[in-house]
Amino acid sequence: MKSISERQKIILEFIQDFIEVNDYPPTIRDIQAGCNISSTSVVSYNLDKLKETGYLDRNSEVSRGLKLTKNNSDFSVPLLGTIAAGSPFPLPDNDTWSDVNGQEIIEIPHSMINSPDGVYALKVKGESMIDAFISDGDLVIMEQTSNVRNGQMAAVRIISDDSTTLKHVYSDGEYTKLEPANKQMKAMTFESNNIQILSKVIGVWRYLG
Amino acid sequence: MKSISERQKIILEFIQDFIEVNDYPPTIRDIQAGCNISSTSVVSYNLDKLKETGYLDRNSEVSRGLKLTKNNSDFSVPLLGTIAAGSPFPLPDNDTWSDVNGQEIIEIPHSMINSPDGVYALKVKGESMIDAFISDGDLVIMEQTSNVRNGQMAAVRIISDDSTTLKHVYSDGEYTKLEPANKQMKAMTFESNNIQILSKVIGVWRYLG
DNA sequence: GATATTTTAGAACATTTGTGCTATGATTAA
DNA sequence: TTAATCATAGCACAAATGTTCTAAAATATC
Numbered sequence: 404m405k406s407i408s409e410r411q412k413i414i415l416e417f418i419q420d421f422i423e424v425n426d427y428p429p430t431i432r433d434i435q436a437g438c439n440i441s442s443t444s445v446v447s448y449n450l451d452k453l454k455e456t457g458y459l460d461r462n463s464e465v466s467r468g469l470k471l472t473k474n475n476s477d478f479s480v481p482l483l484g485t486i487a488a489g490s491p492f493p494l495p496d497n498d499t500w501s502d503v504n505g506q507e508i509i510e511i512p513h514s515m516i517n518s519p520d521g522v523y524a525l526k527v528k529g530e531s532m533i534d535a536f537i538s539d540g541d542l543v544i545m546e547q548t549s550n551v552r553n554g555q556m557a558a559v560r561i562i563s564d565d566s567t568t569l570k571h572v573y574s575d576g577e578y579t580k581l582e583p584a585n586k587q588m589k590a591m592t593f594e595s596n597n598i599q600i601l602s603k604v605i606g607v608w609r610y611l612g
Numbered sequence: 613m614k615s616i617s618e619r620q621k622i623i624l625e626f627i628q629d630f631i632e633v634n635d636y637p638p639t640i641r642d643i644q645a646g647c648n649i650s651s652t653s654v655v656s657y658n659l660d661k662l663k664e665t666g667y668l669d670r671n672s673e674v675s676r677g678l679k680l681t682k683n684n685s686d687f688s689v690p691l692l693g694t695i696a697a698g699s700p701f702p703l704p705d706n707d708t709w710s711d712v713n714g715q716e717i718i719e720i721p722h723s724m725i726n727s728p729d730g731v732y733a734l735k736v737k738g739e740s741m742i743d744a745f746i747s748d749g750d751l752v753i754m755e756q757t758s759n760v761r762n763g764q765m766a767a768v769r770i771i772s773d774d775s776t777t778l779k780h781v782y783s784d785g786e787y788t789k790l791e792p793a794n795k796q797m798k799a800m801t802f803e804s805n806n807i808q809i810l811s812k813v814i815g816v817w818r819y820l821g
Numbered sequence: 822g823a824t825a826t827t828t829t830a831g832a833a834c835a836t837t838t839g840t841g842c843t844a845t846g847a848t849t850a851a
Numbered sequence: 852t853t854a855a856t857c858a859t860a861g862c863a864c865a866a867a868t869g870t871t872c873t874a875a876a877a878t879a880t881c
Contacts, residue, residue, distance in 0.1 A: 408858090425671070426679040427637050430838060442860045447839075449858090462634075466675040466838055466867065470635040617828090639868060651830050656869075658828090675837065675868055 407456055411449050413438050415458055418469060428469040480509050480522045486543065487528035492558060492567040494601060495523050495547055509542065521547040522605065543569070545602040556584065560599040569604060616665055620658050622647050624667055627678060637678040689718050689731045695752065696737035701767060701776040703810060704732050704756055718751065730756040731814065752778070754811040765793065765813040771806050778813060 407415070417437045421429040429437065431446045440446050450469070454461045462468030484493035509524040527541045551557045553573045559581055560567045570581035579598045582590040616624070626646045630638040638646065640655045649655050659678070663670045671677030693702035718733040734752045760766045762782045768790055769776045779790035788807045791799040 410858090425677075427676050428635075430675070431840095432838070440859085442862090443839080444841085444861080445859050464839065464866075466639070467636050468634075468839090619828090640870095641868070649829085651832090652869080653831080653871080654829055656871095661828095673836075673869060677869090 407453065407458065408449075410438070410440075411453055411458075414446070414449055415453065415471075418459070418471065422471070428467040430467055480524055480544070482509050482524045482526060482542075485526045485528045492560070492601060493525060495521070509544070523547070523602075543604060544606040546605050547602045549600040551600055551603045556604040558601040558604065560601055561593060562597050562599060563593075567601065572600065574598075616662065616667065617658075619647070619649075620662055620665075620667075623655070623658055624662065624680075627668070627680060631680070637676040639676055689733055689753070691718050691733045691735060691751075694735045694737045701769070701810060702734060704730070718753070732756070732811075752813060753815040755814050756811045758809040760809055760812045767810040767813065769808040769810055770802060771808060772802075776810065781809065783807075 414434055417434055418429060421433060421437065431443050431450070434440070434446045434450075435443055438446075450459070450461055453459050457472060460470040460472050462470070481495075483495055486492065523545055525543045525545060527539060527543060545558060551572050554571055556569055557572050558567055559570050559572060561581075568581070570583060573580040573582065574595055577595055578592050579595045580590050580592045581598075623643055626643055627638060630642060630646065640652050640659070643649070643655045643659075644652055647655075659668070659670055662668050666681060669679040669681050671679070690704075692704055695701065732754055734754060736752060754767060760781050763780055765778055766781050767776060768779050768781060770790075777790070779792060782789040782791065783804055786804055787801050788804045789799050789801045790807075
């Protein structure tokens with residue numbers, strides 16, 4: 404998965420700021436001090452990771468041999484948690500957004516969304532979403548909104564069941580039909596006040612080999 | 613005088629090119645190799661000079677701690693020689709322009725000229741130009757052209773005398789009047805075919821203390 | 822021409838800085 | 852749980868790199 408850890412995000416921002424101020428990149432020890440990292444080897448380790456994920460070029464054995472490469476054509480959205488059968492469906496809240504530490508970051512191309520506001524990612528655990536053609540390990544990109552058009556896929560909570568699934572949503576006001584992506588399975592219709600739209604699905608990403 | 617040596621100009625261009633390619637500044641030894649300089653101390657020496665003249669910032673004891681500061685609002689023109697009584701008036705020629713080595717470079721603000729083409733500088737030796745209010749040590753900025761408007765100051769050669777002076781030029785076609793900047797002295801009129809316009813004067817710079 | 826100043830050379834030195842290694846804790850996979 | 856992988860720590864080492872010093876050459880100054 405092409406995401407970077409929080410520490411790597413901090414390092415990346417430090418490098419950007421440092422270059423902004425000094426016009427030359429920081430040394431490993433500059434980064435160490437600037438990001439409160441205990442060891443130079445940890446910095447080096449994470450710089451290599453950032454190179455692997457393509458966020459920067461690293462000229463080895465060259466002091467300050469760093470070059471930021473990532474184009475700014477991606478939005479960063481948080482990976483808020485996992486979707487698993489029996490677990491509550493994670494939703495962003497104020498705490499989640501402000502609590503940056505420990506969050507993984509997912510990069511979304513600009514072409515996919517207009518704004519990262521309310522957008523987050525969830526990783527699927529297990530096969531509970533199999534009828535939405537979403538399998539174990541997939542990454543679901545969601546936007547927190549209750550405003551979905553008919554036919555769009557959304558995370559829907561059936562209040563009477565206290566269950567949450569990903570379904571295509573059709574509503575005529577009084578009733579809401581939930582239709583699985585897998586047409587082999589039958590759609591179900593509920594009273595609209597028994598249905599809560601949690602978030603709409605923007606995309607599903609599957610990383611293979 | 614705020615000019616830099618040819619070697620310093622080469623160093624400056626090397627630094628610019630290096631940053632262009634690598635996104636980080638060169639080390640002293642990079643410069644040494646790139647500019648064919650025999651010693652690191654010479655590079656360091658010239659970097660200090662460039663810092664004094666304001667062409668770059670130098671963060672001492674910091675590797676690659678260079679930052680180009682000079683705004684690109686100046687043209688570089690060559691200092692071709694000196695104006696001295698009895699000496700021939702230096703004029704640019706093809707050799708002069710192509711022979712970059714050993715020439716001092718003068719920086720001209722963009723606001724002063726539209727283009728550095730044909731523009732050069734001369735340093736005044738002695739008081740031979742005193743009637744143009746130009747004294748020893750002044751720097752005269754000239755543009756090689758024979759196209760001067762009436763009233764402009766130019767370097768004018770009086771062919772019959774084989775002498776060259778800086779005078780305000782007024783021509784009505786058949787006759788050309790040469791008027792000293794110092795109105796106390798009298799103007800002289802010559803047949804136009806006895807007069808050769810060498811260059812027009814763009815400015816006079818005097819550096820004091 | 823004699824003297825002072827600037828510039829270049831060369832080399833040694835000290836600091837900076839990237840790397841390598843081992844150990845430890847944290848997280849994940851089976 | 853147990854093993855494996857990932858991430859962090861700490862330290863020592865070697866290479867990279869800026870500095871310093873002396874001397875010579877070039878240039879400017881008087």
